[in-house]
Amino acid sequence: MPKRVIFLLKVVVHLACLAPFVWLLHLYQNGSLGLLPDPVNFITHFTGDWALWTLLACLAITPVRRLHTSLGFLIRFRRMVGLYAFFYATLHLLTYILLFSGYDIPTALAGVQSGHLSEVWTQFKLVWPRMWDDIQKRRFIQVGFAAWVILLLLAATSPSAIMRAMGGKNWQRLHWSIYLAAWLGVTHFWWMVKPGVMSPLRVTIVLDVLLLARLSYWAMKKIRARRNLAA
Amino acid sequence: MLFRKEPDIRSSEITPEGAFKKHSQDRRQFLASAAALGAGAFAATGFAGMLNPATKVFADTQKLQTVSSQYNVTETQTPEAKATAYNNYYEFGTDKSAPARNAHTLQTRPWTVQVDGMVAKPLTLDVDSIMKYRPLESRVYRHRCVEAWSMVIPWDGYSLSEFIKFCNPLPSAKYVQFITDLNKKQMPDLPFGFSFPYSEGLRLDEAMNPLALLTFGCYGNVLPNQNGAPIRIVTPWKYGFKNGKAIVKFHFTDKQPHTLWNDMAPDEYGFYANVNPTVDHPRWSQAHERRIDSSPFPKTIPTLPFNGYADQVAGIYNGMNLKKFY
Numbered sequence: 406m407p408k409r410v411i412f413l414l415k416v417v418v419h420l421a422c423l424a425p426f427v428w429l430l431h432l433y434q435n436g437s438l439g440l441l442p443d444p445v446n447f448i449t450h451f452t453g454d455w456a457l458w459t460l461l462a463c464l465a466i467t468p469v470r471r472l473h474t475s476l477g478f479l480i481r482f483r484r485m486v487g488l489y490a491f492f493y494a495t496l497h498l499l500t501y502i503l504l505f506s507g508y509d510i511p512t513a514l515a516g517v518q519s520g521h522l523s524e525v526w527t528q529f530k531l532v533w534p535r536m537w538d539d540i541q542k543r544r545f546i547q548v549g550f551a552a553w554v555i556l557l558l559l560a561a562t563s564p565s566a567i568m569r570a571m572g573g574k575n576w577q578r579l580h581w582s583i584y585l586a587a588w589l590g591v592t593h594f595w596w597m598v599k600p601g602v603m604s605p606l607r608v609t610i611v612l613d614v615l616l617l618a619r620l621s622y623w624a625m626k627k628i629r630a631r632r633n634l635a636a
Numbered sequence: 637m638l639f640r641k642e643p644d645i646r647s648s649e650i651t652p653e654g655a656f657k658k659h660s661q662d663r664r665q666f667l668a669s670a671a672a673l674g675a676g677a678f679a680a681t682g683f684a685g686m687l688n689p690a691t692k693v694f695a696d697t698q699k700l701q702t703v704s705s706q707y708n709v710t711e712t713q714t715p716e717a718k719a720t721a722y723n724n725y726y727e728f729g730t731d732k733s734a735p736a737r738n739a740h741t742l743q744t745r746p747w748t749v750q751v752d753g754m755v756a757k758p759l760t761l762d763v764d765s766i767m768k769y770r771p772l773e774s775r776v777y778r779h780r781c782v783e784a785w786s787m788v789i790p791w792d793g794y795s796l797s798e799f800i801k802f803c804n805p806l807p808s809a810k811y812v813q814f815i816t817d818l819n820k821k822q823m824p825d826l827p828f829g830f831s832f833p834y835s836e837g838l839r840l841d842e843a844m845n846p847l848a849l850l851t852f853g854c855y856g857n858v859l860p861n862q863n864g865a866p867i868r869i870v871t872p873w874k875y876g877f878k879n880g881k882a883i884v885k886f887h888f889t890d891k892q893p894h895t896l897w898n899d900m901a902p903d904e905y906g907f908y909a910n911v912n913p914t915v916d917h918p919r920w921s922q923a924h925e926r927r928i929d930s931s932p933f934p935k936t937i938p939t940l941p942f943n944g945y946a947d948q949v950a951g952i953y954n955g956m957n958l959k960k961f962y
Contacts, residue, residue: 436932438932440717441722442714442718442719442721442928443722443732444934445933445934446732446785507924535921538921539920542916543919545919596919597919599730599900599904600900600901601726601829601900603730603827603828603829604730604731
């Protein structure tokens with residue numbers, strides 16, 4: 406595939422991945438976010454949903470490109486999409502820290518404007534006990550946070566230089582933990598909703614299909630290898 | 637006696653058929669345009685339906701005659717548009733914006749309410765006659781959801797105790813159970829996995845507390861369907877899920893009635909459900925709440941014991957361990 410086309414496609418993928426975030430900014434800008442009864446709840450679900458969907462899109466690239474040899478170029482977008490999953494997961498975490506905890510944003514901002522940068526930290530210390538309580542007590546927060554830590558590690562080791570420094574094998578092993586992150590993310594969703602609420606079902610099915618595709622590919626490869634050996 | 641077979645005003649006179657049809661038509665048009673907007677703006681995700689909260693889903697409303705009440709809080713009221721666009725009513729979908737979109741399919745007239753169980757005489761009553769039994773008071777109450785958000789809502793109704801006295805329960809009755817309407821035709825998207833009909837209940841002494849409100853309206857208007865039309869319960873010192881909506885039956889009993897959420901997850905939803913900042917929900921702390929008012933972003937404020945109504949209700953629970961009986 407010509408370089409120019411790849412470049413254009415990359416722009417398209419960036420725009421597609423940024424679209425939800427831009428949409429959120431747009432809703433904030435035109436005031437409709439503020440008109441929602443509970444914007445905090447909306448932002449939390451919005452960023453959480455998109456963290457999961459971008460993560461699943463990233464996991465979909467490998468099975469899709471195996472469908473046909475001409476789809477091999479798709480691999481060039483995998484890291485990008487994975488980094489967007491980290492981006493949305495981080496927004497999701499920030500929503501929790503800044504908006505859910507009761508963090509006093511106006512006071513922190515006023516502090517920054519008058520030159521007291523420490524106010525940001527002072528305000529955080531005020532809400533930290535509540536967050537610490539959550540981290541200790543609530544398993545859906547624990548698995549969600551664990552998923553974010555994994556994505557952080559993967560994002561931090563994503564530059565090619567670091568990949569080379571780590572060695573391909575090690576890097577590969579570490580990056581397999583994306584499956585764990587996806588699984589923890591989906592578990593986080595199930596543990597968060599009320600019993601009987603089925604909203605996490607869609608992501609669960611997609612994740613299962615993607616994992617199953619890998620499993621069957623792997624099994625087929627095994628069978629083929631054995632046949633080749635026998636021949 | 638007020639509750640005779642023939643109500644003073646028949647339902648057909650309350651809402652002229654033409655007005656009702658026009659009403660439905662307006663609603664349909666609104667919903668169609670909202671859906672088109674949504675599809676264009678954001679086809680894949682289904683978020684778009686949530687984004688018109690300021691638009692009133694119900695184009696016209698019916699004003700209620702109300703008298704003032706001593707039970708008012710002075711905090712900033714939640715705008716009507718928000719209180720009617722955001723609530724839990726799982727018969728019309730599990731999303732909090734779903735009831736406002738879907739509940740228009742519920743036909744609230746004619747509507748009969750059954751009174752049965754341990755009563756002197758079982759009754760079947762027309763909702764309009766129940767509504768006219770006592771003057772409707774406008775009461776501004778705090779409303780605290782178990783999900784840690786809260787509102788301040790002016791409800792219109794009269795004390796449940798008045799109605800219970802009318803029902804004439806036997807001395808052996810200890811509880812009153814509220815059963816919500818279940819109509820698969822009018823609730824086409826009933827979510828799977830819930831043991832509907834919705835059931836809630838109160839101990840009789842709780843139900844007799846003057847704060848417990850038999851409710852027919854909010855913001856001076858007849859209740860919108862999503863808020864529990866035509867008749868619901870409001871117990872402001874308890875989490876919102878205690879408040880049965882669209883009630884079709886009052887059942888008096890001497891045993892603690894089963895309740896839907898207690899069946900679903902007994903460790904999360906107790907029978908008493910008193911607002912208590914010291915008893916956490918397993919998934920979040922109840923010490924704080926997001927107060928949905930007119931500000932663009934809800935503020936987090938401390939939650940008060942019994943939602944601020946301790947003076948009026950704490951006595952009911954003397955000697956009870958409220959950590960155990962949550």
